[in-house]
Amino acid sequence: MLIHPWDRARDDTEWQRWLAVHDFGTLVVNGLDGEPPYAQPLHFVYDAERGEALTHLARPNPMWAALLANPEVVLSVVDDYAYVPGPWQAAPDTPPEHGTPTSFYAAVQLRCRAHVVDDPAEKAALLNRQVGHFQPEGGSAEAAVGEGPYSRLLSGLRGVRLEVTDVRAKFKYANHRAPEVQDRILEKLTERSGPGDAAAREHLLRRRA
Template identity: 25%
Template sequence: MYLPAHFTESRADEMHRLIAAHPFGILVTRSTDGLDADHLPFAFDAAAGRHGVLTSHVARANPVWEKCRDGDAVLVIFRGPEAYISPNWYPSKHETHRQVPTWNYQVVHAHGTLHIHHDEKFLRGIVGRLTRTHEERTGEEHPWRMADAPHDYMAAMLATIVGLEIRITRLEGKSKLGQNKETRDRENVARILRERGDADLAIAMTRSLAADK
């Protein structure tokens, strides 16, 4: 990933926050067939290992776990908030006309090694963690639990999936939030984004502005 110094996101806590807020990642793998990408929900344990551990699962019918060897290097991409930025949103544009369109965004690349799990204990653990996290986000009065399903049915469902563990070796973050623009331009873009419903990106830009002051 191209990382100009002013857009580099080096704060571990911010990268962890982005992963937690946008857990549906893209797992990029390489095999003898070339590059492949799988779109998966991940659970993230920041305290595990040196840089944290990601866990997920795929259908047993998905060939990714057979094409990749245990320990292979992989990449998981987590996309945060993003939006197109019009030059018209910069006050300076109306004075000098020296602005062009761009795209503001946040993204995290998690580099690591892939490890395959078939044991039921691991599978129950990852399904349980993902379920608890995302059922809470639904706001359901009675969140769904694995125990709600008959034991034999749940066992049969678990038998159709394979567990994935990515032991992170390096995190790369990028927060392209207009840091190369004038303060008044950044403030106005954040205001317009908020008005247009892109609140997450507006908040990120406002935090970035505060950090630079």
């Protein structure tokens, strides 16, 4: 992922706060020899204090052999995206039709070392942490070994603890454009009010400040 200086995260806090509420991404695993990479969409829980992400997948998932052969993986998260028409980005005193269209988006890529969790008690603890994150209001029984409604399902799952070894974060929201161009983009995003436009507008305003 190309990251220009003006698109970089200002600090770790910026991308960590964003990732805390964007908890669905794609786990990318190197393919076995001669095979393309595996790309698995999934929910996950990111723990900033421990520097890890937690997730789980069904045991029949075809990626396990590749992950065990090479546990160096990438967890990619992209959201808050919006298409920006060329005229919106035209430089001052330039014909609108000369503006360059682009995409706004936020993206965090976590390079990780994957650790497979097969111990039943550890899997149950991992699952309960995930459910606690996504269902803080409760309403579901806890996973436990040998008891409860989910005990028989544990054997059909494998947990994954993703130890984060590197982070690449990008917030692409016209931060290098002239203030009057940014003003125009903000106005147009408000007028269009399409999917993702409000989030893109908030990012532009926040990073501009």
